[in-house]
Amino acid sequence: MDYISLDDYSRKWIFTHQSMPIPEQDLAAIMPMTQAKSSVFWKDNISKQSPDAERMSSQDWATSNQNWLDSVNWMSNWESDDQGLPDEIFEHIDWQDDVTVYFCYEKYNVIQTTWSIFKAHWKNFLFFDDGPILVARRRKQALWFTSDGQVKLGNRP
Template identity: 35%
Template sequence: MYQPLETFSKFWIFKRDDPKIEPNDLDGIRLLTEQRANDIWRDYISDEQLHPDKLSDESWLNSSSLMSDEVSKVQWEKVWESDREQLPEDFLSHFSAWGEDTKIYFCCHNELIFETTWSIFQRTWKAFLFLDNGPILIGKKKKQAAQFFSSGWCNLLLR
């Protein structure tokens, strides 16, 4: 189900001093095996496409944003580059129904998915967003989701 996090080719993003990830939090970040990642991708993201770049306009990701562009898009990069540790307020508001122990998946593509909890993600999000080329954040059995882009914006979504 899991493989050693150290096998991830960009493991350095979790070992940097800035942002620093505490050892307990690092222990709570799991890299799924390719088979388990494929299962999560198929069940939560798409059973047709293998990468966020390939998702069609009919995909739930491209058709499920919230009511207006002002509400459904959040600028994350300015906060990421600042000294502020907390995620942007509009982002946190979208996920306010999630409990600290909600199991989350940070889905880069069908074979690269990380599993952790919402509380750990909130503390370590800056490390995860070194991977900003379309990854999707979803929660197990939750309807809220987000997709991050290298433009510095993310789309807030509902599944």
């Protein structure tokens, strides 16, 4: 089994919080990976050595400045009532809604969903903003959210 049920996910509350509830049909598309599957995905796509964004090594693609094109503030949009993701993200990413994306909190905590679900509920995902990285299947673009309210816009090698 590659996924755990959302009911068994330790951070389920970020998707069921009463201030930002997610409709049931969208919850079904938020799929936390098992720790084993998360670990393999992290090693293959984020870092072979580092367990989280805070401890990335110089060999990790994410630590290379050449992979990051820009950085924009996401926190002001997150704190506002109506705003979606910052426009600069959509200028950087032109994925179709059905593209599979992976929101990588750390080595043992990766969530698979679609770009449309992430766009609609990105504020829920960012209740934990300790360096998560968003990547997509067969796409080079990446987003790295930092706890200081910035998101790096870049490309994986």
